[in-house]
Every structure is written in C-alpha cells, then in structure tokens.
Amino acid sequence: MTAEKTLPDFVREHDIDRVTLDIIENALKNIRDEMDRVLVTTAVSPVIREQADEFPLIADRQGRMIVGQFGSPVDTVLEHSPYKKEDLKDGDVIAVNDPYTMEGSTSHLPDLLLIRPIFYSGDHVGYALQWGNLMDVGGSTAGSIPIDARSIYEEGVRMPPVKLYSEGRLNEDILRFFCHNSRTPRETRADVMAIAAGTAAGAQRVKDLCERFGKDTYLEACDALLARTRESVIKLIREHVPEGERFTFEDYTDDDGIGNGPIKLRLTAWREGDTLNLDWDGTDAQVAGPVNFLLNERMFQMFAGVFLISAFDPTILFNDGYSDVIRVNIPEDSVLKPKAPAPLSNRLVVMARQFDVLGAVYAKAIGAFKVSGSYGTSPNFVYSGTKSSGEPFQTMEILYGGIPARPGKDGLDGHSWWPEFLAVPVEYMEKYYPLVVEEYRVRTDTCGAGQWRGGCGVARTYRFLAEGRITYQDDRAQTFPYGVDGGKPGSPSKKTLIRSSGESVSLPSKVRDVPVYPGDRLVFETAGAGGLGDPLDRDPEAVAKDVRWKLVTPEAARSEYGVVLDENGDVDASATEKERGSLREGRAELLQFDRGDVPERDELAKRIAAERREFNEWLSAELGAR
Incomplete structure (x- = not known):
C-alpha cells in the first residue's frame, strides 16, 4: 500500500517564463563547468589536475x-557540525573529510569537501x-588507502566540519594541522586552496545571476528546476518501470583485501504508483577490510535517477528534485551502511559493484534497458619512495x-565510470616521478563477446627507476x-610483478607496500566488460574492424563470433555463414546473465583466503630478505 507523503515545497505553479528558466538552467550548468576548470587548472596533484577526480555542486x-x-x-x-544555517556568514567555508559525519556524502578520507554559503545583498541564496x-x-x-586497514583510524586524519574560512579569513592553523598529517603537504595545501577557489568562482557566478535576473527570479528558478526534474523523472518511472512485480539481482565483489570474500550485494526494485522502491536487503554485512562503502541514501537516489535519465531522456537536469519519488532502504551494519569505525578507504570496489547491480535490476525490469557487467572498480595505483x-x-x-x-552500442574501452575522468599522461608521470611507462594499451580479447561487445580492459606497464x-x-x-x-x-x-632478475610474481588484486627496486616492472591489467546479445548476431564487418584494431584476435573472431577472415583480414562470407551454423548447432542454451566459470561461493571463499x-x-619473505 502506498504511504501518504507530503509534497516538497517546490511542487506548485511557478511564476517564471520558460525562456528565462532555460537560460538560468544553462547558466548553472556553465557555472559547474567553470568550477571544474578553476580547480583542475590550479590544483597540482595528478589525481585532480590530470584526472579531474573532483566534483562541483550548486x-x-x-x-x-x-x-x-x-x-x-x-x-x-550541518547536522553534524556546531554551525547552523542562520549563523553562516558571507565568506564562510566549511571543510570536512570524515565520511561518517557526512553519512557517506563523500566516501573516504582523501575526499575533502568544502561548502561555501552564497549571499546576495545580505540574503542567503544558496551554496557552492x-x-x-x-x-x-x-x-x-x-x-x-591501506588495503588491509581494520578501522578508519588507520586511514588518515579525520576532520569534522570546521570553518576553513570565516567571513573570508583563512584559518591557517586548521590548514597547517591538516597538511602536517599528509605525506604530500605542499600538494595538499595547493589542492585545498584550489578547491576553495572553485567554490568562490561558483558563488560569484550565482551572485551574477541574481544581479542579472533579480534575487527573487533566481530563487524561483531554483524551485522550478527542482519541480521540472521531479515531474520528468516521475514520467520515466511510470512509463518504463512496470507496477506489481519485484525485480532482484545480486552480484559479488571479490574480497576485502585481507582474505574475506566474496561479498554479496543484493538489490530489489518495484514500483508503487509514482514511487520507485530500491531495497538492499540481503546484502552482506560489513566486512573487516576497507571495502565497506558508506552509501548515502540521497546519493543512491541520484544514481538510480541518473541511470534512467541517461538511458531515456538525457535532456533532464540532474538535481535533488526527484529525491522523494525514489525510496531507498539500506540495511544497518551492511557493507553499504557500515558502523563506525569500520574502514572505508578501498570502498570503490563496492561502489562500482552497486552500479552493476542497479543496471542488472533495471535490465530485468525494463525491456529497453540492457547493460552488461563492468570492470568492477576504479583501480588506483600509488608509488612512493625517495629519489636519488x-x-x-x-x-x-x-x-x-x-x-x-x-x-x-559497444562498451567503451579503457574508460572510467565517471565520464569526465581522464588518464594521467605518460609524459606527466615520467617527468615528475622516477618511473617509465613502457606500455599503455588495450588488452586484446578481454571484451565480452556479444552482438554488442563489452569494453576492453587496459594494460599499463610501469618500470621503476628508484x-x-x-x-x-x-x-x-x-x-x-557478466554478459x-x-x-x-x-x-x-591481472597483476604481475617482474623483478629485474626476470623473476615473475603473480600478485592479488589488492596489495600494500610491496617493495620495488630499479629495473622492476609492474604489469597492471584491468578487467573488460561483458557483452550484450548473441555474439553470432554481431555484424561480421564490426568483428573484422575489432581484429584490425587489435581488440579481438582472429582466433577469437572465429571461436566467439563465428567470423572467418581471409589472409587480408576481410570477412569470408560463405565460410562465416557455415561456421556460425555449426556453432549454433553445438552450443548450450544462451543465458540471461552469464557470469563465467566461477566456483560456488564456499569454494571461491577458500580460494580467496588461500591467495x-x-x-x-x-x-613477509620479501621484506625479510631485503
């Protein structure tokens, strides 16, 4: 039975013309872009400056x-801080990096959040x-990001909400304390100041909008944009999500970095009227290692809506307007809502898996929404030491x-879950750090076969000079x-460490503080993605192109797709027709979700613990021997 709910205050008739509303909407999008550019061009660390691992918000x-x-x-x-909305002043900036005091709004300690209230002519009009x-x-x-942390206290300095700026005055003591706890104090200070500059740019541009259109028109536009998004998402839910049936999917993260796994995420979705319900009941309990992901309900509401918007109407603006029409349940003490002080530093593997699970639930519920499984996380790599x-x-x-x-559409090769992320240029790495990137390529035959193939993983080979x-x-x-x-x-x-002596060591997917020496190499290979649809229905010319681009070998073109190529790499049409007929006759029934040759959970848990x-x-032997 659908529960009664109070409508948000912005759900009403709005006294603003559509042209003005569209201008303000696009101006706000541009403000967000400007905040991005201010930060990435003034930060100094590669993870922000080169990869754009940062996010602005108005x-x-x-x-x-x-x-x-x-x-x-x-x-x-603000609920977890000593500051009240009515006490904030123009020029104040609140800083916080503790996920537990944000209930997962950022998810590990290296993510520093700054909040700047925006005032126009003495009136509070928003936040950057x-x-x-x-x-x-x-x-x-x-x-x-210690992969074997047992509590958040091992993961870095935790800063509760504090005023980094008070009415425009920088609190040097707080910043000095924060940077003093970093191994990279110069980069940390520069990046914090760059983040602050991004919020200042956003605040000024909002003031400019108030100056141009008037404060009341700007505030009315904010409400109207929330209302428009809410109405649009309700239409998507009613049109695409059937009512009266529940859709469930579960998938697994490999392990927590200390030998526990696999770790199950389970999601059930159903519609009641205008409301989409998403319930994570059945997800595994929090784990000892740091892959716990403190998932904020509002954040997951946003993810769930973004998936629908991106698939069916990308013109809809992402905002909090639809937060009341997507209900989320996340069980307490689960791997998605761990209890403090559970470690969180390596939460990306569970974060990415919840995307896979959400996509699979939608694939079950919505005939036009089909996506395969992804590479599974946002792998990170840290190399530290002392130069000569x-x-x-x-x-x-x-x-x-x-x-x-x-x-x-085929999946993207070597791409990020976050569309605006970039790869660190090889030239940057080799200029500033004692290493050589010997190879950066797509991994051939890692893309799951299908009528639409999955994206390929990448291989990056580092040779260490110090x-x-x-x-x-x-x-x-x-x-x-999964396909x-x-x-x-x-x-x-796959990860392989090759010592300068030629010794080759296969490493797990999560390690910390492995010693390396001049001449050693690490081959870092990421996973591909699953395919969609029958591989024997793929356009043979698309397969031939994949072979030319070295995404697929000629052998896989034949065994997976039934495509036979001649000595020039062109499709042999008659041989292909014959090969595909033979493959169809000899194969088993196609699966809705093909997870590959993975053992049962108990057997997999033993394998993970043994590894x-x-x-x-x-x-231990390496550290002792050196």
Whole structure:
C-alpha cells in the first residue's frame, strides 16, 4: 500500500517564463563547468589536475542540489557540525573529510569537501560545494588507502566540519594541522586552496545571476528546476518501470583485501504508483577490510535517477528534485551502511559493484534497458619512495577498464565510470616521478563477446627507476563482468610483478607496500566488460574492424563470433555463414546473465583466503630478505 507523503515545497505553479528558466538552467550548468576548470587548472596533484577526480555542486538556500552529480550533503554536514544555517556568514567555508559525519556524502578520507554559503545583498541564496581527491591525508600507508586497514583510524586524519574560512579569513592553523598529517603537504595545501577557489568562482557566478535576473527570479528558478526534474523523472518511472512485480539481482565483489570474500550485494526494485522502491536487503554485512562503502541514501537516489535519465531522456537536469519519488532502504551494519569505525578507504570496489547491480535490476525490469557487467572498480595505483637526490616522492593515479555494452552500442574501452575522468599522461608521470611507462594499451580479447561487445580492459606497464613501495587496489580478479542476453563475460583483471632478475610474481588484486627496486616492472591489467546479445548476431564487418584494431584476435573472431577472415583480414562470407551454423548447432542454451566459470561461493571463499595467505607469506619473505 502506498504511504501518504507530503509534497516538497517546490511542487506548485511557478511564476517564471520558460525562456528565462532555460537560460538560468544553462547558466548553472556553465557555472559547474567553470568550477571544474578553476580547480583542475590550479590544483597540482595528478589525481585532480590530470584526472579531474573532483566534483562541483550548486545547491539552493535549503541545501538541495540544483546542478551536480551526487546529491547535496549540506543538511547532513550541518547536522553534524556546531554551525547552523542562520549563523553562516558571507565568506564562510566549511571543510570536512570524515565520511561518517557526512553519512557517506563523500566516501573516504582523501575526499575533502568544502561548502561555501552564497549571499546576495545580505540574503542567503544558496551554496557552492566542491570536493576533490587529495593525494594523501596520512594514515598507515602512502596514498591513505591501506588495503588491509581494520578501522578508519588507520586511514588518515579525520576532520569534522570546521570553518576553513570565516567571513573570508583563512584559518591557517586548521590548514597547517591538516597538511602536517599528509605525506604530500605542499600538494595538499595547493589542492585545498584550489578547491576553495572553485567554490568562490561558483558563488560569484550565482551572485551574477541574481544581479542579472533579480534575487527573487533566481530563487524561483531554483524551485522550478527542482519541480521540472521531479515531474520528468516521475514520467520515466511510470512509463518504463512496470507496477506489481519485484525485480532482484545480486552480484559479488571479490574480497576485502585481507582474505574475506566474496561479498554479496543484493538489490530489489518495484514500483508503487509514482514511487520507485530500491531495497538492499540481503546484502552482506560489513566486512573487516576497507571495502565497506558508506552509501548515502540521497546519493543512491541520484544514481538510480541518473541511470534512467541517461538511458531515456538525457535532456533532464540532474538535481535533488526527484529525491522523494525514489525510496531507498539500506540495511544497518551492511557493507553499504557500515558502523563506525569500520574502514572505508578501498570502498570503490563496492561502489562500482552497486552500479552493476542497479543496471542488472533495471535490465530485468525494463525491456529497453540492457547493460552488461563492468570492470568492477576504479583501480588506483600509488608509488612512493625517495629519489636519488634525496627528495621524497609519491604519485597516485586511477586506471580504467571495460565499460558495459548497451543496446545498439559497444562498451567503451579503457574508460572510467565517471565520464569526465581522464588518464594521467605518460609524459606527466615520467617527468615528475622516477618511473617509465613502457606500455599503455588495450588488452586484446578481454571484451565480452556479444552482438554488442563489452569494453576492453587496459594494460599499463610501469618500470621503476628508484627504490620504493607500491600500493594498489583493483577487483574482478576472481569474478567475471557478466554478459547479458547471450553475451559472454569479460575477462578478469591481472597483476604481475617482474623483478629485474626476470623473476615473475603473480600478485592479488589488492596489495600494500610491496617493495620495488630499479629495473622492476609492474604489469597492471584491468578487467573488460561483458557483452550484450548473441555474439553470432554481431555484424561480421564490426568483428573484422575489432581484429584490425587489435581488440579481438582472429582466433577469437572465429571461436566467439563465428567470423572467418581471409589472409587480408576481410570477412569470408560463405565460410562465416557455415561456421556460425555449426556453432549454433553445438552450443548450450544462451543465458540471461552469464557470469563465467566461477566456483560456488564456499569454494571461491577458500580460494580467496588461500591467495591472501600465500601473498602475505611471500611479502613477509620479501621484506625479510631485503
């Protein structure tokens, strides 16, 4: 039975013409873009400057996101702070990096959030927010992502909501304290100041809108944009999500970095009238290792709406307008809502898996919505040590993999879940850090076969020029990115350390502080994505093109797609027709979700625990021998 609910205050008739509303909407989008550019061009660390791991947001005076991506944490942060909305002043900036005091609005300690209230002619008209992924905030390992942390206290300095700026005056003591706890204090200070500059740019542009259109018109536009998005998302829900049936899917993250796994995420969706219900009941309990993902309900509401908007009407503005029409239940003490002080630093593997699970639930519920499984996380890599000059160094970068196939389109190769993220240029890495990137390529045959193939993973080979240590996290090494509707799974990830002596060591998907020496190499290979639809229905010319581009081998073209190529790489039409007929006759029934050759959960858990024990023994011997 549908519960009665109070409508948001912005659901009403709005006294603003459509042209003005569209101008203000597009101006707000441009403000968000300007905030992006201010930050990435003034930050100095590669993870922000080169990869754009940062997100801006403009909220209304109630703290609701008008433009952005993750939903607004303003109310949550202020509830956990000594500051009240009515006491904030022009020029104040609140800083916080503790996920627990934001209820997961940012999800690990390196993500620093700044909140700047916006005032026009003395009246409060909104907020400009921005967060960025800092290089290091302390903790037990470089990069502040210890893959074996048992509590958040091992992961870095935790800053509750504090005023970094008070009426325009910088609090040097707070900033000095925060940077003092970082292994990269210069980069940390520069990046914090760059984030602050981004919020200042956003605040000024909102003031400019108030000056141009009038404060009352701007505030009315904010409400109207929320209302328009809400109405549009309701239409999507009613049109595409059937009522009266529940749709459930579950998938697994490999492990928590200390030998526990696999870890189940389970989601059920159903519609009641205008409301979409999403329930994570059945998801595994929080784990000892740091892959717990403190998922904020409003953030997941935003993700769920963004999936629908992106698939069916990308013209709809992402904002908090539809937060009341998507209901979310996340069980307490689960891996998606852990209890403090559970570690969170390596939460990306569970964050990415919830995207896979959400996509699969939609694939079950909505005939026109089909996506396969992805590469499974946002792998990060940290290399730290001391240069021959005696100067300490630390770099960090995020790597990418195969993006899911979708109806009518292949998955993207070596891409990020976040569309605006970029790869760190090889030239940048080699200029500032003692390493050589010997290889950066697509991994051939890692894309799941299908009528629409999944994206390929990537391989990046680092050769180290100085003694140091490496820490990284990845996933999908034990499980496969699933294929959909006859599509085949993508290939898993793989890591290999090759010593200068030629010794080759296979490493797990998550390690910390592995010693490396001049001449050693790390081959970092990410997972592909699953395919969509019957591979034997793929256009043979598309397969031939994939072979020319070295995404698929000629052997896989024949065995997976039934496409036979001649000596020039052209399709042999008659041989292809014959080969496909033979493959159809001999194969088993196609699966709706093909997870690949993965053992039962108990057997997989034993394999994961054994791999971690063997790695720990090897690492202990390495550290002892050197």
